Amino acid sequence: MAYQVIIPAAGQGKRMEAGKNKILLEVNGLPVFIHTLNVFQKDESCKGIFLAINPEEEKALKEILDENHITKVVAFVPGGKERQYSIYNVLKHVRQEGIILVHDAARPFIDKELILPLVEAANKNGAAILAVPVKDTIKKAAGNIVAETVERTSLWAVQTPQAFRFSILMDAYKKAEQDNFLGTDDASLVERLGQEIVIVKGNYDNIKLTTPEDMYFAEAIIRKRQERL
Numbered sequence: 001m002a003y004q005v006i007i008p009a010a011g012q013g014k015r016m017e018a019g020k021n022k023i024l025l026e027v028n029g030l031p032v033f034i035h036t037l038n039v040f041q042k043d044e045s046c047k048g049i050f051l052a053i054n055p056e057e058e059k060a061l062k063e064i065l066d067e068n069h070i071t072k073v074v075a076f077v078p079g080g081k082e083r084q085y086s087i088y089n090v091l092k093h094v095r096q097e098g099i100i101l102v103h104d105a106a107r108p109f110i111d112k113e114l115i116l117p118l119v120e121a122a123n124k125n126g127a128a129i130l131a132v133p134v135k136d137t138i139k140k141a142a143g144n145i146v147a148e149t150v151e152r153t154s155l156w157a158v159q160t161p162q163a164f165r166f167s168i169l170m171d172a173y174k175k176a177e178q179d180n181f182l183g184t185d186d187a188s189l190v191e192r193l194g195q196e197i198v199i200v201k202g203n204y205d206n207i208k209l210t211t212p213e214d215m216y217f218a219e220a221i222i223r224k225r226q227e228r229l
């Protein structure tokens with residue numbers, strides 16, 4: 001089933017403390033964002049990649065994409081101050097039909113086998129997200145004092161891709177703009193429409209590279225995958 005994908009890549013990577021956009025860091029000899037885009041480049045169901053970028057990185061990104069034979073990028077759109085604004089900027093450039101995925105450039109280990117069930121769930125239900133059961137106990141706190149232990153069996157650690165019927169996602173973004181609402185994922189905007197969101201169980205390899213230690217987790221994931229070959 002065909003889809004298009006928005007890949008937000010316009011962050012600064014502050015928490016990675018690398019002094020540059022973390023999606024340009026290399027894992028196993030390739031930039032993080034190339035690992036990510038390769039998955040969609042190789043997926044015949046992916047009919048177009050739309051990138052939110054930092055304009056000052058455009059030339060370098062295009063050179064790297066050419067070197068790696070990534071040919072499906074349809075548009076390079078300037079990102080915004082927040083992840084949500086970057087995605088909204090891109091949405092206005094996407095063909096307004098079918099299923100649209102949003103996937104973080106900073107999540108290079110998405111398993112291609114998970115994309116079809118996610119797209120099918122979004123086609124059937126309107127919206128679907130990848131998530132994994134939380135493994136740690138989660139508590140709410142006031143400062144450093146525990147306020148509440150959150151019951152774990154109903155908790156999920158949400159990932160990307162997140163998949164939507166295009167019209168639903170666009171309506172959600174328009175409402176968030178009208179209401180001046182800022183969310184940390186796209187599904188939180190869609191939930192505000194009263195739209196049901198289906199969870200598709202993902203896997204724990206699909207980490208978001210966020211802080212320095214995530215880079216050695218990344219090396220371990222690559223090694224595990226190479227051993228399987």
Ligand SMILES: Nc1ccn([C@@H]2O[C@H](COP(=O)(O)OP(=O)(O)OP(=O)(O)O)[C@@H](O)[C@H]2O)c(=O)n1
Binds near residue numbers: 009012014022
């Ligand atoms: N204004 C922003 C912020 C983030 N992103 C992208 O959204 C994804 C998830 O964001 P995050 O992990 O928070 O990346 P950064 O914002 O770069 O990280 P930090 O918050 O540490 O600066 C990343 O691929 C990032 O490039 C984006 O396109 N535009």
Ligand SMILES: C[C@](O)(CO)[C@H](O)COP(=O)(O)O
Binds near residue numbers: 104157159184
């Ligand atoms: C969208 C996301 O990856 C789902 O877990 C996450 O919310 C992004 O958070 P970030 O702080 O913008 O990286």
